[in-house]
Amino acid sequence: MASLMCYLMSTRLLVLLPLFLVIATNCFSSMQPHCNDDESSALLQFKESFERNVNACSDPFAYPKFASWKHxxxxxxxxxxDGVECNNDTGHVIGLDLSNSCLYGSLVSNSSLFHLVHxxxxxLAFNNFNFSQIPSGFSRLSRLTYLSLxxxxxxxxxxxxxxELSKLSYLDLSYNYMLHLGNLKGLVQNLTSLQDLYLNYVQISSPVPEILSNLSCLTTLHFIGCELHGEFxxxxxxxxxLEDLSMGGNQELMGYFPEFHSSSPLKILQLWGTSFSGKLPASIGYLDSLNELWIGSCTFSGRIPPSMGNLTQLTTLELSNNSFMGQIPPSLSNLMSLNYFYLSYCQLSGSIPSSFGNLTQLLVLDLSNTFIRSSNPSSMSWLGKLSKLTLLSIHGYNLTMEIPPSLENLTQxxxxxxxxxxxTGQIPFWLANLTQLIDLHxxxxxxxxxxxxxxxxxxxxxxxxxxxxxLTGTVSLDMFLKLKSLTSLLLSLNNISFLTKTNVNAxxxxFDVLALASCNLRHFPDFLRNQDQLKGLDLSNNNIHGQIPKWVWNISKDTLIYVNFSHNFLTGFDQHLVNFPWPQLQIxxxxxxxLQxxxxxxPPSTLIYLVANNMLQGEISPLICNLSSLYSLDLSNNQFRGILPHCLVNxxxxxxILNLRGNKFHGMIPQLAMKGSTLRMIDLSQNQFEGVVPRALSNCRMLEIxxxxxxxxxDVFPSWLGTLPELRKVDANNFTHIRAFTIIPLAGFTVPEDYPYSMTITNKGKETVYLKIIEVFAVIDLSSNEFNGKIPQFIGNLNGFQLLNLSHNNLTGHIPLSLGNLTTLESLDLSQNKLFRMDTLAANTTYFP
Known part of the structure; x- marks a missing residue:
């Protein structure tokens, strides 16, 4: 009977148990503390202090989390x-996540946000606080352990x-590009609990304080692009x-790698774009937890240590733009987890080990511009095993062979x-099997x-x-229009004939870029009328005759950056241009x-302006001085006349580069340079300039030619030439050639860094046209004037010169013995003066007495 009673009671309990659970849950919920009224009010005031602006949403999935908050x-x-977290015991607000909430407006010091002292x-990341300052009121939130702005x-x-926020373990102020930090040491010295510190692209402009070495809790340290300097x-x-150390993009930050130990927890190491130097220690192989190593564009040297093959957890290895030398260690083929491998612009030699075929997880491989060579297709067979590759860059890799057939396997x-x-050879038909190709160079x-x-x-x-x-043959526009996604087409400098007549809707x-130089064009292609997104257009070295049609100036008015119509037979313009049509133009x-x-x-955006070798007449308009960013101006070999605008000094x-050679300019040479001048080449020869050489040219501290x-x-001989440091370089290898500004790549087409210009120099008794000035070429030509006085002794200090021409002047006195110091001189012309000849001259010099 007792057993029966127990059974009935237990059965009843099981039936009632769900009811008890519901009652208990409701009782427990009723005991949960509600949000404090003051904190609720503070949150609502904070909400009302900002606009709801969809333009403040930087993420397509962003939404205003506070939209559902109600009184x-x-x-x-x-x-x-939404976005609010409370303490389960007290009901105080302890967490607020309004990231990506489309907040727009200023955050002020008396904001109700700072009433949430718990x-x-x-x-508050990914909002728009309208470039307001970070208010000091944050210091009132003394319990903060996590803060992201x-x-x-x-x-x-x-x-x-x-x-004063001494409890912070996580602080992220990154990517506020107008934010400054005057005292990094002062910020971190009390934050002894910091584990994660992100200050990427905050303008710090100071050394890295030693005190960071004492923050033993640090796991993440990000100071990318902070203008740091000094010794790390x-x-x-x-x-x-420390697991993540990212200091990239600080060009003035110096340092070196210490000896590493096997206990290091480093997983990510980013030092790209710094001035870290020295050799990589063999102990780098102890960093066996390392997943990413980014040390490109530094000044590391020596050999790549074979011990780097021990870093088998690496997924990214970036070593580009350093002075590494020697062969690539075969041990790197052990890095079979690698997805990204960058080794371009190093001084490596030899060939790639065939064992690199083991790196089957590679998605990106960049071996461009090294001294690595391969002489036969079989030496490149390892590439065919990397079937997951999505990017392969081997620019400048000396193959001297046909396109390796192993590439046919790289279908991704x-x-x-x-x-x-x-x-060499022909473009293989099997390239069509690479159906995922977007860029082909x-x-x-x-x-x-x-x-x-x-x-x-x-x-x-x-x-x-x-x-x-x-390449040869005839191609038509219709053929390329089959490539419906094509935006950049570069066919210049081949032997191709390009036909533009088409019945297809062009x-x-x-297009972003069209390079059709030397394509046997006889007129401006009509399909260009419909192009409104071009950034680069090159129609040079063709057979285009007559005037530039009016419609050409309407092409891509808002986008064109680079235009090259040189080496044609253009005579003028079909209309008078009131305003220049391409406001973004740079070249x-x-x-x-x-052109007559x-x-x-x-426009003022212009960097390079070249109209040399035409039949242009008239004076130079002072409006040219509005080109405040101009890098190269070449008006040579025309029929310009008049005096030079004095505003050129601006x-x-x-x-x-200033080249005005071979015109009819007259009058005094104006003061062309002020302090800080960047002029490297000045050619004013074969004009009718009078008077003296302007003393202001002594401001051209970078002048080479x-x-x-x-x-x-x-004038008397300009003795101040001896004060110009680039004209008296002892080591000719240190001379930098006259270089054009490197233009940002235009959808696959980079304007050549050494943009061509010409210069005619009387060298070794005859005029020679130099289409490009080579790196070590340095010149002074003051010939065919009326310079008088003695040649000063200092001229012997100008070592590094290849040509010195002082002929056809009224120079007097002895030829200085110091000329014998000019050991690099190839041509010296002192003829047609009133000089006394001396015997000591450089042995390799062609001398015209």
């Missing part, structure tokens, strides 16, 4: 609001009171918990870069034959760069045509 109703308890976690458009100084404390590498490639590889090779028709089956190809090969392709080359009238002065802070020959100057 009354069932949702009036702030502990249930906050432990605060995330990244990507939030703050500006000004980080308040010194931030250092080596002790930071040895912090016991979206980028293939093989420029300047000495490739085969420029500056020796490829022959016709473009295979299979190339036009690459349906998603966007960039086709065949610049400077030996507007379906919106304009109209040289070597038959000048175009309007190009360009001396940007101008590197000076040519004032064949004028009517009447």
């Amino acid at each position: 009354e109703g069932v949702d009036k308890d702030c502990c249930s609001w 906050l432990q976690k605060l995330n 990244s990507f939030s458009y703050f500006s000004g100084q980080i308040p010194s009171k931030f250092s 404390p080596a002790g930071i590498f040895k912090l016991p918990k 490639l979206s980028f293939l870069g093989m420029s300047s590889c000495q490739l 085969l420029s500056f090779n020796k490829l022959q034959g016709q473009i295979p028709t299979s190339m036009f089956e690459l349906e998603i190809l966007q960039i086709l760069n065949l610049y400077s090969n030996n 507007t379906q392709n919106k 304009l080359d109209l040289s070597s045509n038959k 009238e000048s175009p309007q002065i190009p 360009l001396s802070g940007s101008l590197n 000076l040519n004032l020959g064949s004028n009517q100057l009447n």
